[in-house]
Amino acid sequence: xxxxxxxxxxxxxxxxxxxxxxxxxxxxxxxxxxxxxxxxxxxxxxxxxxxxxxxxxxxxxxxxxxxxxxxxxxxxxxxxxxxxxxxxxxxxxxxxxxxxxxxxxxxxxxxxxxxxxxxxxxxxxxxxxxxxxxxxxxxxxxxxxxxxxxxxxxxxxxxxxxxxxxxxxxxxxxxxxxxxxxxxxxxxx
Amino acid sequence: xxxxxxxxxxxxxxxxxxxxxxxxxxxxxxxxxxxxxxxxxxxxxxxxxxxxxxxxxxxxxxxxxxxxxxxxxxxxxxxxxxxxxxxxxxxxxxxxxxxxxxxxxxxxxxxxxxxxxxxxxxxxxxxxxxxxxxxxxxxxxxxxxxxxxxxxxxxxxxxxxxxxxxxxxxxxxxxxxxxxxxxxxxxxxxxxxxxxxxxxxxxxxxxxxxxxxxxxxxxxxxxxxxxxxxxxxxxxxxxxxxxxxxxxxxxxxxxxxxxxxxxxxxxxxxxxxxxxxxxxxxxxxxxxxxxxxxxxxxxxxxxxxxxxxxxxxxxxxxxxxxxxxxxxxxxxxxxxxxxxxxxxxxxxxxxxxxxxxxxxxxxxxxxxxxxxxxxxxxxxxxxxxxxxxxxxxxxxxxxxxxxxxxxxxxxxxxxxxxxxxxxxxxxxxxxxxxxxxxxxxxxxxxxxxxxxxxxxxxxxxxxxxxxxxxxxxxxxxxxxxxxxxxxxxxxxxxxxxxxxxxxxxxxxxxxxxxxxxxxxxxxxxxxxx
Amino acid sequence: xxxxxxxxxxxxxxxxxxxxxxxxxxxxxxxxxxxxxxxxxxxxxxxxxxxxxxxxxxxxxxxxxxxxxxxxxxxxxxxxxxxxxxxxxxxxxxxxxxxx
Numbered sequence: 001x002x003x004x005x006x007x008x009x010x011x012x013x014x015x016x017x018x019x020x021x022x023x024x025x026x027x028x029x030x031x032x033x034x035x036x037x038x039x040x041x042x043x044x045x046x047x048x049x050x051x052x053x054x055x056x057x058x059x060x061x062x063x064x065x066x067x068x069x070x071x072x073x074x075x076x077x078x079x080x081x082x083x084x085x086x087x088x089x090x091x092x093x094x095x096x097x098x099x100x101x102x103x104x105x106x107x108x109x110x111x112x113x114x115x116x117x118x119x120x121x122x123x124x125x126x127x128x129x130x131x132x133x134x135x136x137x138x139x140x141x142x143x144x145x146x147x148x149x150x151x152x153x154x155x156x157x158x159x160x161x162x163x164x165x166x167x168x169x170x171x172x173x174x175x176x177x178x179x180x181x182x183x184x185x186x187x188x189x
Numbered sequence: 190x191x192x193x194x195x196x197x198x199x200x201x202x203x204x205x206x207x208x209x210x211x212x213x214x215x216x217x218x219x220x221x222x223x224x225x226x227x228x229x230x231x232x233x234x235x236x237x238x239x240x241x242x243x244x245x246x247x248x249x250x251x252x253x254x255x256x257x258x259x260x261x262x263x264x265x266x267x268x269x270x271x272x273x274x275x276x277x278x279x280x281x282x283x284x285x286x287x288x289x290x291x292x293x294x295x296x297x298x299x300x301x302x303x304x305x306x307x308x309x310x311x312x313x314x315x316x317x318x319x320x321x322x323x324x325x326x327x328x329x330x331x332x333x334x335x336x337x338x339x340x341x342x343x344x345x346x347x348x349x350x351x352x353x354x355x356x357x358x359x360x361x362x363x364x365x366x367x368x369x370x371x372x373x374x375x376x377x378x379x380x381x382x383x384x385x386x387x388x389x390x391x392x393x394x395x396x397x398x399x400x401x402x403x404x405x406x407x408x409x410x411x412x413x414x415x416x417x418x419x420x421x422x423x424x425x426x427x428x429x430x431x432x433x434x435x436x437x438x439x440x441x442x443x444x445x446x447x448x449x450x451x452x453x454x455x456x457x458x459x460x461x462x463x464x465x466x467x468x469x470x471x472x473x474x475x476x477x478x479x480x481x482x483x484x485x486x487x488x489x490x491x492x493x494x495x496x497x498x499x500x501x502x503x504x505x506x507x508x509x510x511x512x513x514x515x516x517x518x519x520x521x522x523x524x525x526x527x528x529x530x531x532x533x534x535x536x537x538x539x540x541x542x543x544x545x546x547x548x549x550x551x552x553x554x555x556x557x558x559x560x561x562x563x564x565x566x567x568x569x570x571x572x573x574x575x576x577x578x579x580x581x582x583x584x585x586x587x588x589x590x591x592x593x594x595x596x597x598x599x600x601x602x603x604x605x606x607x608x609x610x611x612x613x614x615x616x617x618x619x620x621x622x623x624x625x626x627x628x629x630x631x632x633x634x635x636x637x638x639x640x641x642x643x644x645x646x647x648x649x650x651x652x653x654x655x656x657x658x659x660x661x662x663x664x665x666x667x668x669x670x671x672x673x674x675x676x677x678x679x680x681x682x683x684x685x686x687x688x689x690x691x692x693x694x695x696x697x698x699x700x701x702x703x704x705x706x707x708x709x710x711x712x713x714x715x716x717x718x
Numbered sequence: 719x720x721x722x723x724x725x726x727x728x729x730x731x732x733x734x735x736x737x738x739x740x741x742x743x744x745x746x747x748x749x750x751x752x753x754x755x756x757x758x759x760x761x762x763x764x765x766x767x768x769x770x771x772x773x774x775x776x777x778x779x780x781x782x783x784x785x786x787x788x789x790x791x792x793x794x795x796x797x798x799x800x801x802x803x804x805x806x807x808x809x810x811x812x813x814x815x816x817x818x
Contacts, residue, residue, distance in 0.1 A: 005363075008776050009289060013359050015779040016389060019786030020351055024393035026790035027427055030797055031401070031412050034423055036751060037801050042418075044750075052739075059735055063765075067728040070769040071720050111410050123417030130410050134401070168770045172762045179754035183742035187750050362778060390789045426797045477789065478796055493800035 007159065014162045018169050025173050028138070032131050032180055039124035044185030046128030049109060049118070054100040055182040058093050059174060065089035066171040069164040079160060086167060087150040090143055097140055104133075135177055142170045191594065191691040206291035207694055209592075212277035214298050219273060220661070222264040222305065227657065229257035234616075234650040237643045242634035250633030251318035252334065258321025259312075259339060263346050264305055266573055267435060270442035271353055271388075272301070274584050275381050277592055279357060281685035281692065282375055284366025284701045289359040297352035300345055308342025311335040320631055322432070325413035325424040329405040336406050340399045347392045347399075350438075354388030357381055366684065368703035372466070375683055375707045376459060379466040380445025383473035387434045387441075391477070395431035398424070422488050429480035437476040440540075440572060441469055443580030444511055447536050450583050451515045453681040454530035455522025458708035461514040468507035475504040485556045494553060501551035508544050512537060527679075528602030532583030535610045539575025543568055546621065561631075564624025567617045575613050582606070582660060589664065590674030594691040597671060601663040608656035615649025682709050727768040734761050 036043045065086040072082025108116030110133065111126040119125060149163045192209045195201075202210060232253050236244040245253060276294065280287050288294055311317070317334035319327050328336060361374075361382050402424070405411020413424045452459045459465055481489055481497030489497075515537055524530070546568040549555050559565065582605075589597050619642040624630075628639045635643065677686040688697050738757040746753060766772045772780060 009359060009363050011775055012362070012778050012782070013290065013355060015775065015782040016355055016358060017351075019782045019789075020355075020389045020393045022786035022790050023390050023793070024397050026793055027394040027397035027430075028401075029790075030427070030793055031423065033794060033798065034420065034801055035412070035418075037798075038420070039418060040748075056735070056739065060732065063728065063731045063735070063761075066765055066769050067720075067724060070724055070771070073771070074721055074724070112408075121418070126410075126417045127412060127419060130404075130412055133410075134404065134412075138400070165770055168765050172765055175761045175765070176755070176758045179738060179742070179751075179758055183738065183754050184750050186742040187744055187746055390786070394793070422800070426800065430793055430797070477792060481796070481800065490800045490803040490806065492803040492806060493796075496796070496799060 007161065010159045010162050011165070014165045018165065021169060021173075025138075025176075028131070028135055029176070029180075032135075035124065035127050035131070036180075036184075039121060039127065042119060042121040042124030043128050045119045045121070046125050046132065047180070047182060047185035049107070050132065050182050051100055051103060052182050052186070054096055054103075055178055058096050058100075059178050061089045061093045061096070062171045062174050065093070066168045069167050073161055073164045080154065083150050083154055083160070083163075087147055087154075090147055090150070090167070094140060094143055094147075097136065132181055135181070139170065139173055139177065142173070146170055190693060191689065192694045193594070193691055195694045204295070206287070206295050208276050208280050208287050208291065208294055209692065209694075211294050211298055212273050212275075212592075215268065215272040215276060215301070218298075218302060218305065219265060219269055222260055223657075225309070226257055226260035226265055227654065229253050229260065231650065231654055233257060234647040236633060237635070238647050240635050240637045240640050240643075242632075245633060247633045248318060251320070251631070252312075252316040254631055255317050255320050256312045259308060259317075259343070261573075262321055262435070262439075263343050264301075264308065266439040266577060267346075267350060268301065268353075269439075269577070269581050270446060270584060271357070271381060271384060272298075274446070274588060275353070275357065275442065278588060278685055279360060279378065279381065280364070281591075281688065281696055282378055282683060283360065283364055284369060284684045284697065284703065285360065285364040286695050286697075288356045289364055290356050293352050294356055297349045297356070300349035300352065304342045304345035304349060306342070307338050307345060311338030311342065314338065322428060323402060324428075325402065325405065325411070325421055326415060329402060329411055329413060337403055340403050344396060344399045347396045350388045350392050354385035354392075357385040358389065361385075366701050366703055369684075372463065373703055373706050374466075376448035376462070376465055376469070377442075377445040380441045380448070380469040383469040384438050384441040387438050387473050387476070391431045391434040391438070394427055395435075398427040398431070401427075422484065425484050425487060426480070429483045430477075433480040433483065434473070434476050436569070436572070437472055439577055441472060443536065443540075443577045443584075444469065444472075444508075446580045446584035446587070447515065447533050448511070449683075450529050450533035450587055451518050451537075452708045453587070453679055454525045454527060454533065455519050456525075456680075456710050457518050457522040458706070458710070459514065460517030460520075461510075462706075462708070464510055465514050468510045471507040472504065475500060475507070479504055482551055482556070485553055486560055498551055498553050502548065505544060505548055505551075508540075512541055512544075526603070528597070528599060528606050529583045529587040531603055531606035531610075532579045532586065535606065535613075536576050536579040536583065539571050539579065539610075539613065543571030543573075543576055546571065558627075559624060561629055562624035563620040563628050563630055566630050567620035567624060570617050570620070575617065579606075579609065582609070585660075585664075587679070588685075589667070590678045591685055591690050591692070593668060593671075594674050595667045595671030596674050596678065597667045598663050601659065605656055605659040605663075608652065608659065612649050612652030612654075612656045616646050616653050617649070619643070619645045619649075680710075682707060723768065727764050731761050731764055734764075 068082050068086040068089065072079045072086070075082065104110060108114050109129055111129045115126055117125050146167050149166060152158050153160050153163045192207055202214065205211060232245065236242050236250055242250065314335050317328070317332065317336050317339050319332050361378055401412055405413055411419065413419045413421055415421060448459055448465055479497055479501040481493055482501045485494050550559055550565060550568060586597060586602055589595070623639055623642045626639065628635055674690040676689050684701050687701060734757055738754055741753055741757070742750065766783065772783060
């Protein structure tokens, strides 16, 4: 009874923290929404230049890792394997992301000195890629923290449920970022 | 045997998870920052004695006023009551042994100290000259100060705030003593709950804004850069989405303390308890929707400004409800003029003035003339200093016997409270007039016709400075020489007074059971003195 | 074995992901953003409700989740009110893009 109460308190505490994380990423989403409103063509042009294959692979990896996490929570005997699987998929995500960044840099997408604009709205294209790199970097930082939490949980410390909640939340952030970074702009119209 | 004598080593203090010891660690840090920010204020007022502003150069003045704002906002006002009195009193008031996450509490103090070191380092290396609001593109492209260190300090302090807020919310939900229902909670806890909600939801937006700011400043890649189509007003939207609720973070705990003081020293239950309780929640909620009133003349859409103006008028209502209910509490009460009550009176008067002048600023047409003048400066100092700092001192004196086990010297305390009230008004009332007459804020020099009012203001500041040093002196004195305090020197209700002064480490010998409302005063039990 | 509800949820997520990609290639004009985000919201709901067990969590957890959502929407709505209405009486003052 006391353990259930304490476990509940941990879960409540993590959801409260996640609410604050919604505001954290929400501020960045607001930036995107503003510039999408002001420069729709440039935002669309930017989204056409990101690598859809890399982005979709990453989305799939994360969705599967979320599955693994929740399997581990519901099935304590297999917790270790499940968390290792989730962590492995998360590490794979980061590896793919690194490859993608390399390709992005080579194509001149980084909004530094050698930025290669395609449309006359070069400034707003830069804005898109500032958003792209900032959002994916902050997301990747959250993934790294998540890997650390998984390692912590595998050592038997802390609450696995709390780690799983955090991990799935980071997955949700990617799910919401993905269309903005890879999809809006691919349409013919 | 109490929490102070339970371990004498430095380790037992620096690695404590006892909320009471952590509160004292915070108290020391907050006090240091208060004096740092106050020193900056003294230099500002000294400079403004002469119209040519000869004490500081324009650049130095800008850095000084930025230091004053940054330190006072993030390292004094935002944490002040929650991390000192909140940390100490919340578990006691709730009948718990500690907060929900004691180790997180200790981490939050370390984060706060590290944050402070970053900010102070940045300031002493030369600081920033943009004002505490860091507007882009001034801060990112045209100003060349130590933005990264200062921003890092504020960034880390944000994590400390969120940790504190999370701890309080979960504690108030989960650790209440048996019988302590929501409507039996002291109003201090309602206001701290509201404060914590704001901390949790507003701070993350500032965190993101600081990241974006530093990216633009350090690497030239930023989303606020007009040269690539960025909108500077976007920075202001994000900044004020946090910073307006932040001012409610600063004042709500003071409102809560005042509710306690008014009840105890009038020896009457708070009039309209439920209204006062829910008004804290209303302030927190509505306070999130008014931030655009900082941007009326910055290029914001007129229609959005209309909406924000209306909502800003609305947010004054719950504050007014509190003031009227305090008056209702005082009516036919058995009022004692102990120092905490004098601070509470000061709070009510000065907060009301500050709040009413906010309505002038919320009116679009009036704001066109008053914005960025000393009228605004006076408005927020009436609330922050006249209100909040008075409530801080009031609460500190009220709970001093519980925290330290000593009584402070009453006559010195009353003298300080009265001196603060007069010094404060002399400092800041002339500033309303200066603003009305058109003197801009953040200027190191001014037209000669404004000198008399500025001299009056600086004279007031010198009195205020002395008045703030007084409590520091006699409270420190009381630690060694003050009379020993009984468990309940004020005859006050509340669970914190049902344990010894200072409390034992575990707070209560046995978990208390609550059977009645928060402000019950038995007629026979008269307090001492 | 893996619980069936979780597996179905995962398959559903992959189907939605595919749909999201497919919809992106249709000529939807200005509807692209709301449609794509709508699918994301649906996916997020499955993850929160099913994987994160929000349905089974203490009621307070759900209140906190809804609270976070409400407040971020307030940021979008009130902040967006400025951008949406700037042109109404000041058409000439929309930020001008300096070409580089």
